Structures are given as structure tokens and as C-alpha cells.
Amino acid sequence: MPKTLIAAITIFLLLILQMSTDIYLPSFPYIAQDLIATQTSVQLTLSLFLGGFAVSQLFYGPLSDYFGRKPILLFGILFFLLMNILSIFVVNIDQLLWLRFLAGVGGGSCSVVSRAITRDIFTGKSLEKIASYQLITWSIIPIIAPLIGSYIQHYSGWRYNFIFLSIIGILAVNIIYFLLPETRPIQHKPNSLQIKFTFKNYFHIISNKQFIAHIAIAIGFISATMAMSVELPFLIQSALGYSVITYGWIVLATASSFIIGTIVSRYLSNILSNYHLFIIGLSIITLASFSMLLFALFGVFNVWTLMIPLFIIQLGGAGIFYKAIATCQQPFANIAGICGACIGFLCFMGSMASSAFISTFSSITALPLSGTLFVVALLMYSIWFTLVNKQ
Numbered sequence: 001m002p003k004t005l006i007a008a009i010t011i012f013l014l015l016i017l018q019m020s021t022d023i024y025l026p027s028f029p030y031i032a033q034d035l036i037a038t039q040t041s042v043q044l045t046l047s048l049f050l051g052g053f054a055v056s057q058l059f060y061g062p063l064s065d066y067f068g069r070k071p072i073l074l075f076g077i078l079f080f081l082l083m084n085i086l087s088i089f090v091v092n093i094d095q096l097l098w099l100r101f102l103a104g105v106g107g108g109s110c111s112v113v114s115r116a117i118t119r120d121i122f123t124g125k126s127l128e129k130i131a132s133y134q135l136i137t138w139s140i141i142p143i144i145a146p147l148i149g150s151y152i153q154h155y156s157g158w159r160y161n162f163i164f165l166s167i168i169g170i171l172a173v174n175i176i177y178f179l180l181p182e183t184r185p186i187q188h189k190p191n192s193l194q195i196k197f198t199f200k201n202y203f204h205i206i207s208n209k210q211f212i213a214h215i216a217i218a219i220g221f222i223s224a225t226m227a228m229s230v231e232l233p234f235l236i237q238s239a240l241g242y243s244v245i246t247y248g249w250i251v252l253a254t255a256s257s258f259i260i261g262t263i264v265s266r267y268l269s270n271i272l273s274n275y276h277l278f279i280i281g282l283s284i285i286t287l288a289s290f291s292m293l294l295f296a297l298f299g300v301f302n303v304w305t306l307m308i309p310l311f312i313i314q315l316g317g318a319g320i321f322y323k324a325i326a327t328c329q330q331p332f333a334n335i336a337g338i339c340g341a342c343i344g345f346l347c348f349m350g351s352m353a354s355s356a357f358i359s360t361f362s363s364i365t366a367l368p369l370s371g372t373l374f375v376v377a378l379l380m381y382s383i384w385f386t387l388v389n390k391q
Contacts, residue, residue, distance in 0.1 A: 006121055007130045009180055010114040011137050013073075016080075016168055017053075017110045018141035020103065021046065021229070023149040023165065025251075026244050027158035028233040034158065037093035043230040043359030045093075045100040047352045050226065052104025053111075054348035060112040061341040062198050069113050069120070070182045076109020077176060081169030087162040108344075115340055120183035135322065139262060142225075143255040150248025201338045206346075208331055213387035215346055217278070217324035220380035221285070221317040222347045223354035224373050228310060230355045234363035240303060250307060257311045261318025274323055275388070282381045284316030289373040296367040306366050313373065 024031075025046075032042045056076075064072040083103035090096045114134075122130050152160050205211055236247045268277060292309035295301070325343060332339040354372065361368035 013110040013114040022145035024161040026150040047356040048101035049104035050352040052101040056108030057344040073113045080106030084165045147248035214324040214327040216383035219350035223350040226351040226355045227358045257314040258318040261315040265319035281320035286377040288312035292370040296370045
């Protein structure tokens with residue numbers, strides 16, 4: 001099979017994951033209304049999806065090493081598909097909460113196994129090239145998925161988001177079953193699952209100061225992004241009174257700063273050290289979140305005081321997020337797969353925690369969101385600055 005086709009399949013798997021978290025965000029207020037649920041309960045559907053996704057990553061890596069990439073990936077996607085089909089027919093919020101958690105457990109295979117497949121097939125410059133394509137997908141889908149979801153909600157209703165995800169799941173099952181070969185080299189199959197050995201490596205990774213300093217940035221930024229994701233549907237549609245389609249376009253315009261920040265960061269990388277890039281990025285995030293907090297404290301609440309600071313936060317975070325991930329992995333080249341699973345687990349557990357926390361507040365003003373973002377920014381800055389100077 002051509003390597004380019006395998007690369008395309010791994011990119012498609014990442015698309016599934018991103019669509020699963022972002023496409024139904026515009027429907028949050030409508031799900032709450034239809035299922036007679038609280039805002040908090042609806043927001044927790046995303047938190048639980050992230051929790052299931054996070055925990056499952058710790059196990060999919062070792063399982064795919066032992067049983068092979070294809071069977072584990074098929075199991076995960078089939079499970080993900082089943083949970084989305086069942087989500088179409090829920091009659092109360094409790095059912096949706098459970099199904100979203102289980103969908104996250106199945107969806108975790110997309111991330112871990114796709115990275116393993118990429119490492120099986122590609123090396124050197126080819127690996128870097130495929131990783132860059134995966135990065136582009138990871139960056140673009142969260143920008144366009146809410147817009148797609150806003151039109152689905154406007155014309156069809158929230159249940160069609162899960163019909164859409166089910167169709168993608170069916171397509172993925174067929175692609176994996178009929179087109180994807182087994183990529184794990186036979187000689188790399190371990191003699192046992194080595195779960196105990198794997199968790200010793202996890203402990204070794206999280207004890208490293210360089211890892212802690214930079215994973216704090218990755219966790220902080222993705223946690224801030226998820227806090228925004230669960231709050232904005234209610235702030236823009238319920239509190240400010242904009243339509244669901246307007247919400248989709250506002251999010252598209254705001255999130256596009258992530259791509260701008262990535263481009264600017266690549267240019268600045270040629271003239272500035274990573275240390276200075278981290279200083280600049282963290283400073284931008286902290287100042288933007290502080291300005292947003294000031295607006296909220298003084299009762300200035302409109303779409304501009306909400307979205308301009310978020311635009312700047314995304315801009316600053318784009319320049320350092322992937323650098324932080326890369327720096328986390330540098331000391332662990334010999335256990336890159338385990339390190340990647342550990343990074344995924346920590347980042348998405350942080351996302352679950354932040355989205356669950358922010359959902360406990362009513363989305364009447366931007367004060368809970370701005371306060372959360374400012375505290376996260378301070379933690380990111382202080383942890384990184386303290387540890388990076390001790391190395």
C-alpha cells in the first residue's frame with residue numbers, strides 16, 4: 001500500500017477526534033432545552049468525553065504494541081461508532097453523559113494508534129512532513145467544526161450532530177478494515193503486555209523537571225481552550241442573544257488566530273531562542289486574560305470585550321503550544337510512544353478538569369471564564385519560569 005494513503009488515513013483519524021469534541025458545541029443551549037437539563041449537565045458531556053479519551057490513551061498504546069495496530073483501532077472505532085449511534089436516541093441528559101464518556105474511551109484509539117502507525121511507517125524527514133500535516137489538521141478542524149455544527153443545528157437539530165459523527169465512524173470502520181494494513185513490525189511485538197513496565201516509564205517521565213515545566217504550558221493552554229469551548233455557546237447565544245449561525249462565524253473568526261500565531265511563531269523561531277518565545281507567548285496569554293478579567297470586573301460585557309482577548313490568547317498560545325509538546329518529548333526519544341500517551345493523558349485530564357470546573361458557574365457574564373483563564377495563565381507562567389531556571 002502507498003505510504004501516502006496510510007498517512008492520509010492517520011490524518012483522517014485525527015479529524016474524527018476533533019470533530020467529536022467541537023461539532024456539537026453550538027447545540028449546547030438546545031440540548032439543555034430539549035432534554036430539560038441544566039447548563040452544567042450539558043457542559044459536562046464534553047468534560048466526560050475528554051475524561052474517557054484521556055484515560056483510554058494510557059492503555060491503547062501497550063495494547064496496540066501487543067495485539068497490533070489494526071485490531072485495537074477497529075475495536076476503538078467500532079465502540080466509538082456504537083456510542084454515537086446510541087446518542088441519537090437519548091431521552092435524558094444522564095444517558096448522554098454516559099454515552100459521551102464511553103465515546104471518548106473509544107475515540108482515544110484514534111489519537112494513540114494513529115501516532116504509532118505514523119512511527120511504524122515513516123522516519124526522518126518523511127516523519128516530520130507527515131507530523132506537519134497532522135498538525136495542520138489538528139489546528140484547522142477545531143476552527144471549522146463549530147461552524148459546521150452551527151448549520152447542522154440551524155437546519156436539522158442537535159441529534160443530527162451525532163448522525164454526522166456516526167456516518168464518519170462508519171466510513172472510518174470501512175477504511176480501516178479494507179484499506180489499512182497492519183503496520184506494527186513483527187519483531188517489535190513484546191513478549192507480554194508489560195503494563196507494569198509501562199507505568200514505571202510513566203512515573204519516570206512525570207518526574208523529569210523539563211517535562212513538568214513544559215507540560216504545564218501544554219496542559220494550561222488546552223485546558224483554557226476547552227474552558228472557552230464549553231462557555232462560549234451559552235455566553236454568545238444565551239447571554240448576548242446571537243443566533244447559532246452567528247456563533248459559528250464568531251468562533252471561526254476568533255479561532256483563526258491560532259493559525260496566524262503558528263505562522264508568526266515559525267518566523268520568530270529563526271530569530272529568537274525557544275526561551276524567549278516562551279516568555280513572549282506566556283506574557284501575551286497572561287496580559288490578554290488579565291484584560292478580559294478587568295472588563296468583566298467592571299461590567300463591560302459585549303462580543304468585542306469577550307472575543308478580542310480570546311483572539312489574543314489563542315494567538316499567544318499557538319506560538320508555544322507545539323514547542324512545549326516537542327520539548328516534553330526530547331528527553332524520552334527511546335520511549336516516545338509511552339511519552340506521547342502520557343502527554344495526551346495529562347493534557348486531556350486537564351481539559352476535563354477545567355471544563356468541569358467552569359461548568360459549575362452560570363454563563364451570565366464573562367467573569368467565571370476570564371477568572372479561570374487568568375489563574376491558568378499565572379500557573380503556566382509560574383511553573384514554567386520556576387522549573388526552567390533550575391534545570
